Amino acid sequence: MYKICLALLCPFIMVFSCQDNNSTTENSKVEKTQVAKAPVEKIIKAYGFTLNNYNVINDTVSKGDFFGSIMDKHGVTPSEVYEITQSIPDTVFDFKRINVGKPYTILKTKDDSINKPYAFIYEHNKIDYTKVFLGDSIYAEKAKKPxxxxxxxxxxxxxxxxxxxxxxxxxxxxxxxxxxxxxxxxxxxxxxxxxxxxxxxxxxxxxxxxxxxxxxxxxxxxxxxxxxxxxxxxxxxxxxxxxxxxxxxxxxxxxxFFLKAPVQYSRISSRYSPRRFHPVQKRWKAHKGTDYAAGRGTPIWSTADGVVIKSSYTRGNGNYVKVKHTNKYTTQYLHMSRRAVKVGQRVKQGEIIGYVGSTGLATGPHVCYRFWVNGRQVDPYKQDLPDAExxxxxxxxxxxxxxxxxxxxxxxxxxxxxxxxxxxxx
CATH class of the missing domain: 3.10.450.350 (Nuclear Transport Factor 2; Chain: A,)
Structure with missing residues (x-):
């Protein structure tokens, strides 16, 4: 009889036990939910500031923007802008040189009811930036990103x-x-x-x-x-x-002593030749220069140190510059869109003397580079030119x-x- 009663009670015991375990698990979940911590705010630092402490406005200088107009959008009056620009010398930050496309950041303190900028951060490039502090004390600091x-x-x-x-x-x-x-x-x-x-x-x-x-x-x-x-x-x-x-x-x-070419890496469209069919004059004649095709406005530089002896315009050469380097060597640069040097000016190797164009007898933008040795035009690529120091x-x-x-x-x-x-x- 005892065995029969125990057998009948076991299912009830097992059911009770299971229900009790489930209840405990659910209570545990409730407790865990109740004691779960609020997510910790991620600390964000940049430009030497903890950005979490500020209202942050990131923007880019648009066409027509200047420092005063940017400040005006954020509640800074013209008189306050004047005070800021007069307090900071141009050597630290030149407010006139805020360029289109440059990113800037404005920080406003969260507890400030007036909601005016506390700092203006201007990025000159990917690394260098300037911080302009606009609080009780007005000053600026140059800085670099790590x-x-x-x-x-x-x-x-x-x-x-x-x-x-x-x-x-x-x-x-x-x-x-x-x-x-x-x-x-x-x-x-x-x-x-x-x-x-x-x-x-x-x-x-x-x-x-x-x-x-x-x-x-x-x-x-x-x-x-x-x-x-x-x-x-x-x-x-x-x-x-x-x-x-x-x-x-x-x-x-x-x-x-001489550069290999008077323009940045491009291509030679025509080489020095005793006989070439001229594309404009439509006849065979000597081509005593090397033509470097390049985009209009590409800088042309002097291939060596020297003194400008001609900077002029003729019907054939267009705008051209001629540079005397020594008593032995002289170079000339033709068809410029505009000249950048004057007669008598001393130029250094690599210094810009003009810009690529198609003035004179030219069918497209290029510079015709001519080279003289002891007064005779030669092919510079066939010369044994001296080394530098x-x-x-x-x-x-x-x-x-x-x-x-x-x-x-x-x-x-x-x-x-x-x-x-x-x-x-x-």
Whole structure:
């Protein structure tokens, strides 16, 4: 009888037990819900401020905007704007140089019933900015966003052009200009051929370790052009000014007395020739210059230091400039849209002397570059032109020590790849 009663009671005990457990779990959930903490507000910091403490307005300078009009939108009166601009010198922040497209931020304190700006932050570029404090004390501070520098290595084989190769590799297009600048005295970038290749060691800047902010420096390059290797290493030659120059693996400067071209990397549309069909005059005649096609308004620079001896206009030349460099060398630049120098003015190598146009006998925008040696017009590409000032002997030992690891890094794989290509062609 006892066993029968126990058997009949067990189901009730089990049911009761299960119900009790469920009830406990539900109560536990309620308790957990009740004691759950409110989410912690994420602290946001920028420009040296904790932004959580302010009402933040982010905007961009629009066409027609100026400091006064921006302040007017946020309740700052013209008299207050005048006081602000008079309190801060132009050397710290020039209120007249607020440019269209530049981002700015306005901070307003949350406990301020007047709701006027406490600070105006203007970004000059991705890194540099100025903070203008508009509270009881009016002043401004220049500052920089935290920047980290990362070392990079890249290489490529040219199929059509250097710029396209760099673009296809996902690299900053400015690297093209950097390489063109480095080799502007030694490599004719208008004659680059498919199969030419390069390897470059450079440094990039990143804001807050994540946002790309451009190229900081190009430390070393190996550019192989027509099978010939051209090394370039950046080295400080003046510790007082921090001036650097590029030298090759033998400590020979890459600079020359003359630049290879008078315009930024573009293309040669017509070369020096004793006989060419003139596209305007429709007859055969000598073409004693080299034509560089470039967009209208492209800066034209002097290929060497010198003195301007002509800056004028003729029916054939259009706007043109002629520069005397030494008693031996003279250069001339034709078809400018406008000239930027006057007769008697001394110019430095790379200084802008005019802008590309199509004045005179020209069918399209280009600069015709002419070159004289001892009063005779010649093809500059066939001249053995002098180098610039060489590296001082005293710093050569430290230079060779400096480039040892860089050169080894450039040669690694690059030389091996070349050997593999040579072996496969046997």
């Amino acid at each position: 920047v980290t520098v990362k070392k990079k290595t890249a290489s490529g084989v040219i199929n059509s052009s250097l710029s396209l190769t760099i673009d296809e590799a996902g690299l900053d297009y400015m690297l093209t200009n950097r390489l063109a600048d480095i080799y502007q005295w030694t490599i004719d970038f208008f004659r680059i051929k498919p199969g030419d290749r390069f390897k470059v060691i450079f440094k990039e800047k990143y804001i807050n370790d994540t946002i790309y902010a451009g190229i900081k420096s190009v430390d070393a390059v190996l550019f192989e052009h027509e099978g010939e290797p051209y090394y370039a290493f950046e080295y400080e030659v003046d510790s007082l000014t921090g001036r650097t120059e590029y030298f090759d693996e033998k400590a020979k400067t890459l600079r020359r 060489p590296m001082p002997e005293a710093i050569k030992p430290s230079y060779f020590e400096f480039i040892t690891d860089l050169k080894a890094e450039l040669d690694q794989n690059f030389i091996e790849d070349k050997a593999q290509v040579a072996n496969s062609s046997l």
